[in-house]
Amino acid sequence: MIVFDNVWFSYGDREVLKGVSFSAKFNERIAVLGESGEGKTTILKLILGLISPDRGKIFIDGVDITKLNEEELIPIRRKFSIVFQEGALFDSLPVKENVAFFMREILKLPDEQIYKRVRELLNRVGVTDAEELMPEELSGGMHRRVAIARALAIGKTKMFLYDEPTAGLDPINSERIMALIKDLADKENIGFMIITHVVYVAWQLCNRFIFIKDGTILFDGNRQELILTDIPAVKDFIKELFFKVNR
Numbered sequence: 001m002i003v004f005d006n007v008w009f010s011y012g013d014r015e016v017l018k019g020v021s022f023s024a025k026f027n028e029r030i031a032v033l034g035e036s037g038e039g040k041t042t043i044l045k046l047i048l049g050l051i052s053p054d055r056g057k058i059f060i061d062g063v064d065i066t067k068l069n070e071e072e073l074i075p076i077r078r079k080f081s082i083v084f085q086e087g088a089l090f091d092s093l094p095v096k097e098n099v100a101f102f103m104r105e106i107l108k109l110p111d112e113q114i115y116k117r118v119r120e121l122l123n124r125v126g127v128t129d130a131e132e133l134m135p136e137e138l139s140g141g142m143h144r145r146v147a148i149a150r151a152l153a154i155g156k157t158k159m160f161l162y163d164e165p166t167a168g169l170d171p172i173n174s175e176r177i178m179a180l181i182k183d184l185a186d187k188e189n190i191g192f193m194i195i196t197h198v199v200y201v202a203w204q205l206c207n208r209f210i211f212i213k214d215g216t217i218l219f220d221g222n223r224q225e226l227i228l229t230d231i232p233a234v235k236d237f238i239k240e241l242f243f244k245v246n247r
Contacts, residue, residue, distance in 0.1 A: 001025055002047060002159075007056035009042055016042050018215035019056070024208075026079075026158040027191040031202030033237065034212040040195040041163050043212075047193075048082065048161075049073040079158045081151040083165060089135040089147060095122070096131040099150045106154075121149040125180060141173030148180065160185065160192035166201050178204050199238050211237065 002024040009017040016039040024030055032040045045051045046058055049065045057064050060076050068076065089098045099118045103109045109117075122128050125145040135143060144165065151160070165181060166174040182205060185192050196202050202209060209226045211219040211234050219226070219234045229235060 001059070001061065003057075003059040004043075004046075005057040005059070007046065007053045007058060009039070009046065009051070009053050015215055017053070020212075020215070020217055021056075022210060022217060022220060024193065025191070027189075028193075028208055029185065029191050029206045030193045030208045030210060031206040032193060032195050032210045032212065033197065033199065033202055035197060035237075038212045039215060040197075040212060044082070044084075044161050044163055044193070044195055048077050048080065078154055080161050081154065081157045081159075082161045082163075083144070083147045083151050084163045089143065089150070091135050093135075094131065095127070095133050095135070095138070095146050098135070098146060099153055101150070102153045117153065118149075121152050122146070124152070125149045126176075139173070140169050141176060144169065144173075144177055145180065148184070152184075156188070157190065159190055160188075162192060162194045162196075164196055165194060166196070166198060174201065181205060 004020050004022050007017055007020045008015070020039075020043075032043060034040050042051070046053060047060070049068060052066055056066075058066055060079065063076065065073065065076055090101065093101070096115065096118050099121055100114045103114045103117060118131070119128070122130060125148050127142050127145045127149070130138065130142055130146065135146075138146065160181070162181065166177050169177060178201060181192065181194075192205075194202060194205060203223070207222055209219065209221060209223075210217055213233050218231055219229060221229070226234070226238065
């Protein structure tokens with residue numbers, strides 16, 4: 001379980017999170033919604049211990065990670081498969097080496113086992129023929145799929161974390177990535193947390209919605225509660241959903 005207990009975080013003088021508290025089970029399908037700059041990605045970084053809160057505590061499986069050093073955070077981070085917004089592939093490495101990186105550098109597996117697993121993962125995300133391509137040669141959709149394959153390379157995890165998984169993609173590739181996210185969660189039987197400002201994406205994939213504005217959680221609820229909310233900022237934010245669904 002993930003627990004945020006009165007978490008505050010600032011970038012310099014700018015307060016991004018102000019007393020944020022929530023808990024999440026690893027099998028939930030959660031969307032963290034809000035405009036750009038509202039601290040959505042900051043939440044992912046805090047979960048992984050990439051940054052530390054100014055105040056408050058963060059528990060992963062009962063462990064307060066705000067007290068851990070880099071070495072102690074390694075097993076915490078391995079509980080998650082993480083895909084950041086732009087995929088964050090290594091520009092100087094071909095696709096197969098991007099996917100192989102964790103298995104070679106951290107798991108120290110032999111090459112034969114590594115490349116067998118690489119082919120399995122690329123096939124799983126639907127980019128089998130991309131092994132030798134460089135990141136700059138990939139389309140936006142392919143780039144995101146390779147990033148997901150690399151996230152899967154660490155093995156069985158407890159939860160997927162996605163930062164704006166459809167950002168910059170055309171509608172067709174967005175639909176493909178959404179289908180892939182759902183398929184992986186179904187087959188792995190684990191949940192995910194998606195950071196997004198696109199309500200339609202959240203609605204298609206998730207059953208719990210957390211809305212952040214001005215550093216605080218204004219809404220945390222299910223589909224019916226989201227549709228029926230009387231919170232003005234949330235109602236305004238989800239207007240696009242009714243247009244999409246009713247087209």
